[in-house]
Amino acid sequence: MMTSNLFTLRWGILATGGIANTFTKDLLIDPTTRDAGDIRHEVAAAASSTSAARAQDFLNEVGAPGSAKAYGSYRELVEAKGVDIIYIATPHSHHYQHARLALEAGKHVLLEKPIAVNAQQCRILRDLAKERGRFLMEAVWTRFFPLSREVVEFVRSGQLGHVKRVFADFSFWNDVEKEFGNQHRMVNLDLAGGALLDLGIYSLTWLFMALYHVQPKETQVAPHVSSAVTKYKPTGADETTTVLLLFPGTGAQGIATTSIQVATTPNPDLPAPDAIRIQGTFGDLTVNYAPRPRSYTLTPAASQARGTLASFKHETKSFEIPGGGHGMFWEADECARCVRDGRLESDVIPLEETEALMKVMDEVRRQADLAYPESIENLEYPLEGFGL
Ligand SMILES: NC(=O)C1=CN([C@@H]2O[C@H](COP(=O)(O)OP(=O)(O)OC[C@H]3O[C@@H](n4cnc5c(N)ncnc54)[C@H](OP(=O)(O)O)[C@@H]3O)[C@@H](O)[C@H]2O)C=CC1
Numbered sequence: 461m462m463t464s465n466l467f468t469l470r471w472g473i474l475a476t477g478g479i480a481n482t483f484t485k486d487l488l489i490d491p492t493t494r495d496a497g498d499i500r501h502e503v504a505a506a507a508s509s510t511s512a513a514r515a516q517d518f519l520n521e522v523g524a525p526g527s528a529k530a531y532g533s534y535r536e537l538v539e540a541k542g543v544d545i546i547y548i549a550t551p552h553s554h555h556y557q558h559a560r561l562a563l564e565a566g567k568h569v570l571l572e573k574p575i576a577v578n579a580q581q582c583r584i585l586r587d588l589a590k591e592r593g594r595f596l597m598e599a600v601w602t603r604f605f606p607l608s609r610e611v612v613e614f615v616r617s618g619q620l621g622h623v624k625r626v627f628a629d630f631s632f633w634n635d636v637e638k639e640f641g642n643q644h645r646m647v648n649l650d651l652a653g654g655a656l657l658d659l660g661i662y663s664l665t666w667l668f669m670a671l672y673h674v675q676p677k678e679t680q681v682a683p684h685v686s687s688a689v690t691k692y693k694p695t696g697a698d699e700t701t702t703v704l705l706l707f708p709g710t711g712a713q714g715i716a717t718t719s720i721q722v723a724t725t726p727n728p729d730l731p732a733p734d735a736i737r738i739q740g741t742f743g744d745l746t747v748n749y750a751p752r753p754r755s756y757t758l759t760p761a762a763s764q765a766r767g768t769l770a771s772f773k774h775e776t777k778s779f780e781i782p783g784g785g786h787g788m789f790w791e792a793d794e795c796a797r798c799v800r801d802g803r804l805e806s807d808v809i810p811l812e813e814t815e816a817l818m819k820v821m822d823e824v825r826r827q828a829d830l831a832y833p834e835s836i837e838n839l840e841y842p843l844e845g846f847g848l
């Protein structure tokens with residue numbers, strides 16, 4: 461149901477690849493189908509670095525309104541009147557350059573994951589957004605699922621007792637050589653490809669949600685990092701990566717795994733074990749799937765000596781994604797509310813936490829001697845060759 465205080469956020473879509481398509485279709489779903497009657501999204505424009513015709517095809521394909529403008533360069537998009545926020549959906553390697561382009565043009569930014577390729581770039585984007593008074597958020601959509609919000613509150617409330625350990629996996633099997641070759645963004649170092657930045661970020665997100673985000677400031681301390689990385693021989697990108705984190709504020713441990721050679725769900729027609737396991741002194745909470753979670757299960761701990769200390773029962777709770785969408789609209793709704801309320805960042809995914817997680821990925825890469833080309837680790841802006 462619409463309210464009289466309806467706020468409209470006008471979006472500019474920067475790049476026309478796979479996820480831009482999925483995200484923009486979600487923007488076009490009526491927010492009232494998910495009880496978000498206070499905000500509205502308008503797809504105002506899209507840009508392709510290829511051509512304006514490609515941008516127009518994209519707008520037609522997603523079903524954008526006829527009023528939406530098509531641009532053949534990213535610069536025209538960020539300078540367009542009638543656009544409030546830019547959704548950036550280019551490869552990892554280009555995030556820093558494109559986010560700077562949008563912020564310097566005075567636009568708010570929702571930036572696909574990972575926010576940048578290293579923590580220094582992230583820090584510069586944070587500072588720039590603050591200096592310009594613009595909203596900035598990394599598009600880790602998982603955090604905005606009602607299921608994820610509920611899990612975080614469950615952990616924060618202490619109902620699991622003291623959380624001591626978390627396991628999280630997001631791995632996606634592909635016939636890598638056949639499907640990706642050497643140029644695909646998943647394995648191409650020139651695009652900052654590899655399992656860690658693309659998939660492992662979700663495993664790390666669950667560790668951070670359960671072991672860092674819920675902590676009060678005094679125990680929210682950066683984790684110690686140990687890791688193992690196996691590289692994809694043809695390109696040197698990471699293909700199977702395991703990260704062990706020790707959170708010194710609490711002593712809790714987290715294990716995040718990721719791979720592009722084996723899968724969390726090897727066969728979608730067969731059941732697979734839950735991908736996330738949060739273990740507290742009163743029991744376990746497991747979540748079925750990292751990026752797009754659909755159910756969680758509570759298992760109270762029991763021992764002969766103490767019976768159960770848990771206040772919860774063994775139960776599985778399932779969640780639908782309403783409106784026929786993919787589930788990316790919840791993060792978009794957060795952007796609209798933050799911009800409406802003059803908030804420059806979301807407290808569901810604070811920029812400080814985005815940077816702390818990015819530092820973990822930096823350290824994993826340092827331990828594995830895995831660097832991307834200097835041109836994309838660079839802090840300079842603008843650089844040639846980024847469609848600017
Ligand atoms: N949240 C999620 O669930 C998902 C997030 N992602 C993230 O979204 C981002 C994009 O991924 P995805 O959409 O799958 O990628 P695609 O390769 O499908 O699309 C990337 C788009 O970026 C633009 N682009 C600009 N420069 C380059 C370049 N040098 N090489 C390739 N593309 C370029 C192109 O658009 P144009 O020609 O129009 O300029 C291209 O279509 C990544 O950061 C990824 O991690 C990806 C999948 C799922």
Ligand SMILES: O=C1OC[C@@H](O)[C@H](O)[C@H]1O
Nearest residue numbers: 479573632646658659751
């Ligand atoms: O963000 C993502 O989630 C789903 C994956 O298939 C995709 O490669 C990745 O970028």
